[in-house]
Amino acid sequence: MGEELPGGLLFQDQDFSSELLRQLNGLRQNRILTDVSICAGAREVPCHRNVLASSSPYFRAMFCSNFRESSEAKVQLKGIESTALDQIVLYVYTGEAHVTAENVLPLIEAASMLQYPKLFEACSSYLQSQLTPSNCLGMIRLSEILSCETLRKKAREVALTRFPEVATSADLKELCALELRDYLGDDGLCGEEEKVFEALMVWVRHDVQARRRHMQDLLRLVRLPHVHPAFFQHFIAGDALLRASPACQLILEAAQRQMFSLQGTPSAPDCQPPWHVPPRSSYRDFLILLGGRKDSQQTTRDVLLYDRQTGQWQSLAKLPTRLYKATAVSLHRSIYVLGGMVVGTEKRVPSHDTYIFSLKLNQWRLGQPMLVARYSHRSTTHKNFIFSIGGIGEGQEVMGSMERYDSIRDVWESMASMPVGVLHPAVAVKDQRLYLFGGEDIMQNPVRLIQVYHISRNTWFKMETRMIKNVCAPAVVLGERIVIVGGYTRRILAYDPQSNKFVKCADMRDRRMHHGATVMGNKLYVTGGRRLTTDCNIEDLASFDCYDPETDTWTSQGQLPHKLFDHACLTLQCIPHASNFPRA
Structure with missing residues (x-):
């Protein structure tokens, strides 16, 4: 006291x-x-x-x-x-x-x-x-009247992070053009670009006569390169209000050329949308591992997600069936798993099934089957297409055939066959061309070839090179180069398509094969696989490594949840929905 x-x-x-x-x-x-x-x-x-x-x-x-x-x-x-x-x-x-x-x-x-x-x-x-999505816009108006900055910031955060729900509120229709522009142009807006477009058109239709003059400026804020092409075709390109505006029509025509032309014909500068605009910051890259052989060398149905922000692995919905040496690609924010040999049945035969996974829904569904059943093949994407190349067919023959899936028309079609049928090449697409590096022939001998497919011309040519000797190695596009990651070797080769030259990068620690590789944030991530020890034994791996091209160095990212090889490894970009990701 x-x-x-x-x-x-x-x-x-x-x-x-x-x-x-x-x-x-x-x-x-x-x-x-x-x-x-x-x-x-x-x-x-x-x-x-x-x-x-x-x-x-x-x-x-x-x-x-x-x-x-x-x-x-x-x-x-x-x-x-x-x-x-x-x-x-x-x-x-x-x-x-x-x-x-x-x-x-x-x-x-x-x-x-x-x-x-x-x-x-x-x-x-x-x-x-x-604060809720239904009242946050009203709260922002109140905060501005009262000069309450803390309330304004919190209400705006809700408006941006829960924009799809906010877009259904009556208050959105009452925004002025400048206010709506402020939201649509914000990089932190959290919502698929399709929802952004729908919000814009709901706003315009609330008072068409007064608001149609703002359509062109506001349409430019919709990041059209990140809209699903099917949505663009069915809901944007045919919209009567947009088609009635000559300025908007120019934007749509430029978008169609960029999205659907294999050539990617440039449009006039005055009507060209910002094609190199990045996705909004709410989109994140996730590393996905699918299938493969784990621990006891049994083919697994596991699907794992790695979140770089948390450094955590999470289990997703399992593959519908066990598939040996299937391929997987990401396209339009979905994963496509193609072919493979069905494991667990009495008669092992290649599959032509396609399974499609939605990360948003954490669900699988059956897609259009491939024309030819195959496993040990390679697949890659370009624009709206998936290319499925080579592999082993129903007669256990090495195939040189290639087929292409058109995701807009939902059909598969046969394309020109590769000059030399090979197994396990490294595959990547760069500058309108599909590249196959190396691989092995039916006798398991390395093939020292680069086979190049011109996508718009549907033609192949091949180049012999002593630099290539990779088998069971992935390839990724890293910057302006295609990087071939190992393949019974530690060696990392970066190929420049413009100069047709190879550059050696820092070696991996192990002689590695049957591993996965993908790119996130301009860095290369390599997962699992098998390594050849100094005494020529083969050892399964759970390693998880990252290569930084700026410093030409490797760092360990820890371990996978288990040893894994012959798996699919890819990057999927989407807006995270935490409730869909149960912990591993």
């Missing part, structure tokens, strides 16, 4: 101030020594001028200056509701206020006007706790 000081004792009564407030409130309630009544409408509350003046700059200026209110018995507070007045006076005399859904709006307005900043922030915190 006290503190020793030189020459005496400093006495401190911790309860005195709160007891004083309690006594003052008792005096107020009994109208003892009250000298002013503050009024809101017909409501009058007796108070003490000195208490009010001590509680806020607003009342200090009113009662301690030469304003007429300083001597009036009743003071009318305009713009204050009676329910808020009671809470304000209670707060002044007790330091407490009961903030509810019914009184928070008049109370925060009163706290702002009468200059009670802590009560103002308490009301703001309560409003922030009540």
Whole structure:
């Protein structure tokens, strides 16, 4: 209760101030020594001028200056509701206020006007706790009126992170063009680009006559390169309002050429949408591992997801069936698993089935089957197409055939066969060309060839090279080069299609094959596989490594959940939905 000081004792009564407030409130309630009544409408509350003046700059200026209110018995507070007045006076005399859904709006307005900043922030915190997609836009308007920055930031965060739900609210239709532009142009907006387009058109159709003049500018904010091509074809390209606008029609025509032409014909600069615009920051890259042989060398149905932000592995919905040496690619934010040999049946035969996985739904469905059953083949994508190449057929023959899946028309079609049928080549697409590096022949001898397919011409040519000797190795596009990752070797080769030259990169630690590789954030990630030891034994791996081309160095990312080889490894870009990702 006290503190020793030189020459005496400093006495401190911790309860005195709160007891004083309690006594003052008792005096107020009994109208003892009250000298002013503050009024809101017909409501009058007796108070003490000195208490009010001590509680806020607003009342200090009113009662301690030469304003007429300083001597009036009743003071009318305009713009204050009676329910808020009671809470304000209670707060002044007790330091407490009961903030509810019914009184928070008049109370925060009163706290702002009468200059009670802590009560103002308490009301703001309560409003922030009540934010939903249906009310956040209204809260932003309120925050701007009240100059409440904390509420504005929190409400805007809800508006951006839950935009698909916000887009269905009535408040979105009431935004002005500049406000909508601010949302659609925000890189942090969290929603598929299809939802962004739908929100734009809902807004326009709410008042077509007044808003159609804004369509061109707002349409440019829809990141068309990241719209699913089928959605573009069916819902954007044919939209009557857009087609009625010559300026919008130019944007759509340019988009169609870029999205659907194999040549990628450039459009006029004045109507070209920003084709190199990145996806919004809410999109994230996830590394996916599918199938393969694990631990005891049994073919697995496991599907694993790696989140770089958390460094965690998570299990997803399992493959519908066990498939030996199937291939997998990512296209339009989905995974396509193609062919493979069905494991677990009495008669092992190659499959021509296609399974499609949605990360958003964490579900598999059956797609259009390939024309030819195959396993140990290679697959890759370009624009709206999947190419499935070579492999082993139903007669156990090495095939040189290739077929192409058109994801817009949902059909497979035969294409020109490769010049030399090989197994396990490294495959990648760059600059309108599909490259097959190396592989092995039917006698398991390495093939020292680069086979190149011109996609728009449907023609092949081949080049012999002594640099190529890879088998069971993946290839990835890293920057402007195609990188061939190992293949019974530690060697990493970067091929430049423009100069037709190879550059050696830093070696891997092990002689590696049957591994997976993918690119995330301009870095190469290599998963699992098998290694050839110094005494020529083969060892299964659970290693997980990263190559940085800027520093030409390798770093370990830890371990996979289990040893794994002959698996699919790919990157899938989407907006995460945490509820779909159960922990491994």
